[in-house]
Amino acid sequence: MIQRFIRTLVGAAVVAAFAGSAAAQDSKVADELAKYREALADGNPADLLEVKGAALWAEKRGPKNASLxxxxxxxxxxxxxxxYAQLPRYFKDTGKVMDVESRLVHCMVTLQGFKQEDVTKQWFSKPGTESDIEALVTFIGAKSNGMPINVPATHPEEKKMYQIGEYVFYRRSGPQDFSCAICHGQDGKRIRLQELGNLTTKEGAGTAMKTWPSYRVSQGAVWTMERRLIDCMRQARFPEPKYLSDSIIALQVYLQKNATGTVMETPGIKR
Known part of the structure; x- marks a missing residue:
């Protein structure tokens, strides 16, 4: 009995020692990542895309030779x-809840006369080819820099989209029976060295949402929120949603409402 008790105490001490070591290691990793992000922030390449977006906003283009x-x-x-900080929201003229990208495409079609299939053909950048949509979203997003996110989702259609977004967030799907909430529904989770924010809280959702659109160093390109969410679903092996789909807009309503009150810091810069 005494020997078993001693073994238990020794085992507990070993576990505690490892836990302390792991916590110290986690703290060190977090500090190094913070330094890395701070270094990256000095000269964000997204600033150049913002300038391009400003020029595209004022340029007369399309069959109607009109600006945006x-x-x-x-x-x-x-x-x-x-x-940008108040999107997605309900628009009476379309009878739909729209995010920045769906609204932008709507304006390119109605004001400039483009066909939707043409303007969305290059909705994200590829090596050697920049996306006009990404440039415009970067410009529009920067106009909310320093302002609080404010998506209360009070309109009946916004409430409905919030509920759909919440359902999408928690729904398990795909061959791995995965959900957004598995990675982003609790505090203290991490994949490799990447911290996974708890997107069900104001702090976690705010940290995630306030810096998009962002320049991703690993990709060498600015990513919009739609691209980020679609890529998340791809990585989770979900059926990949289409660009401008209601499911992606609904998920943004859910996340932006959770993040309401957080101050925008965009364009951001990510690993």
Whole structure:
């Protein structure tokens, strides 16, 4: 009995020692990652894409030879300051809840006369080819820099999309029976060296949402929130949703409502 008790105490001490070592290692890794991100932030390549987006916004293009300066993102035609931080939202003219990308494409079609299939053909950049949509979203997003996210989802259609987004977040799917919540529904999770924020909380959702669009160093390109979410689903082996799909917009409503009150810091920069 005494020997068993002693073995238990020794075992507990060993576990505690390893736990302490792991915690110290985690702290060291977190510190190094913070230094890495701080170094990257000095000269964000996304700034160049923001400039390109500003030029595209004012340029007369398309069959109607018109600019996007009358595009209404919810605050009135051409008013961009703080608009991104209040998206997705319900738009009466379309009868739909729209995010920044679906609204932008809508304006490119209605104001400039482009066909949707043409403007969305290159919705994300590829090696050697930049995306006009990514440039425009970077420009629009930067107009909300320093402003709080404000997506209360009070309109009935917004409430519905929030509920759909919450369902998508928790729904297990795919060959691995996975869900967004498995990685992002609890505190203290990590995959390799990457911290996984708890997106069900204001702090976690805010940290995730406030810096998008972001320049991804590993990809050498700016990613929009739609691209990030679609890629997350691809990695989880889900059936990959289409660009501008309601499921992606609904998921953004869920995350932006959770992040409401967090101050935007965009364009961001990621690993």
């Amino acid at each position: 300066e009358q595009c209404d993102f919810g605050l009135g035609p051409g008013k961009l300051d703080g608009a």
